[in-house]
Amino acid sequence: MISFVIPVFNEKENIAFLIDETISVLKKGKTNEFEILIVSDGSTDGTNEIIKKLVKTYKWVKGIIFRCRQGKASALTTGFEKACGDIIVTLDGDGQDDPHQLHKLLKELDKGYDMVSGWKKNRKDSFIKNTSSLIFNRVVSFFTKLNLHDYNSGFKAYKKGAAKSLKLYGELHRYIPLFLDSYGYKVTEVRIDHRRRFHGNSKYSWERFFHGYFDLFTMLLVTRFHSRPLHFFGYIGFIFFSLGFAGGAYLTLLKIFSGQTIGSRPLLLLSVMLIIMGVQITITGLIGEYITYILKNKPEKPDDLVKEQYGFNK
Numbered sequence: 001m002i003s004f005v006i007p008v009f010n011e012k013e014n015i016a017f018l019i020d021e022t023i024s025v026l027k028k029g030k031t032n033e034f035e036i037l038i039v040s041d042g043s044t045d046g047t048n049e050i051i052k053k054l055v056k057t058y059k060w061v062k063g064i065i066f067r068c069r070q071g072k073a074s075a076l077t078t079g080f081e082k083a084c085g086d087i088i089v090t091l092d093g094d095g096q097d098d099p100h101q102l103h104k105l106l107k108e109l110d111k112g113y114d115m116v117s118g119w120k121k122n123r124k125d126s127f128i129k130n131t132s133s134l135i136f137n138r139v140v141s142f143f144t145k146l147n148l149h150d151y152n153s154g155f156k157a158y159k160k161g162a163a164k165s166l167k168l169y170g171e172l173h174r175y176i177p178l179f180l181d182s183y184g185y186k187v188t189e190v191r192i193d194h195r196r197r198f199h200g201n202s203k204y205s206w207e208r209f210f211h212g213y214f215d216l217f218t219m220l221l222v223t224r225f226h227s228r229p230l231h232f233f234g235y236i237g238f239i240f241f242s243l244g245f246a247g248g249a250y251l252t253l254l255k256i257f258s259g260q261t262i263g264s265r266p267l268l269l270l271s272v273m274l275i276i277m278g279v280q281i282t283i284t285g286l287i288g289e290y291i292t293y294i295l296k297n298k299p300e301k302p303d304d305l306v307k308e309q310y311g312f313n314k
Contacts, residue, residue, distance in 0.1 A: 001033040003085030007075035008093030010045040013199035018095050019054050025099040036061045039079045042069030073168035080163045088163040092154035095198040104190050105157035114162040114185035117177055118155035118192040146181045148189050175219040182223035227292060233285030241278025247271030
């Protein structure tokens with residue numbers, strides 16, 4: 001059985017066509033065991049009413065409507081939790097993901113992968129969106145061991161276990177391949193065709209460009225450094241401390257060998273500030289290590305504290 005999870009936000013002009021097209025593709029492929037979960041992330045433009053009509057029209061369609069906007073990550077997580085299929089496929093609700101490309105993703109799953117991401121090599125988006133996406137993907141590849149061309153593709157196929165292992169929040173859906181890779185799942189990508197929007201405008205904004213990089217640090221912390229936070233904060237603290245120490249050493253040499261006055265030089269204040277910041281950031285890592293130790297060594301049951309006991313029935 002295949003479950004489709006489609007998060008939407010104000011896509012009243014696109015969602016009905018996408019559902020009709022998806023069902024048509026599945027029927028042509030003689031796939032009868034499927035369900036389509038549409039998750040409306042606080043839509044206000046009439047999308048919810050269309051979802052209700054689709055649920056009445058098609059036996060395969062189910063609708064989930066949020067009271068207010070929670071973000072794509074929450075919509076995906078809710079869809080994953082409700083999905084019943086052995087394979088879970090996600091599509092964006094704007095119609096740019098072509099359901100006819102589904103067979104490419106399923107073919108890769110059959111090879112033993114747990115998640116397959118669609119690589120939109122020839123994107124049909126604006127120059128700004130294409131350029132920012134290219135930069136984003138290369139930066140993420142640089143900081144991580146997983147080398148993909150399109151991390152944030154909305155067209156993905158998962159095996160059930162991989163999808164349900166994800167607990168996303170905020171805007172961390174961009175890093176789904178990295179999360180699954182860190183959990184030990186096999187991740188890959190395959191080239192797919194991309195289409196222009198049917199109707200409406202993209203929800204992309206320049207704020208999301210910066211949010212993606214902020215979330216990159218969160219992702220690194222909760223995946224690569226979740227059990228060793230000092231390594232994460234220690235690297236950053238060491239850089240700040242080293243820069244401050246180098247500035248201070250330079251001024252000290254000037255004072256000793258040239259007799260120059262350094263008390264009023266801005267570099268002195270900057271060096272002191274960098275050293276203090278480096279120490280503070282490193283201490284933050286130490287506190288994180290202490291919290292991690294406590295959580296990992298906390299007894300799961302009260303009986304774990306008891307060495308011996310007598311007179312109790314076994």
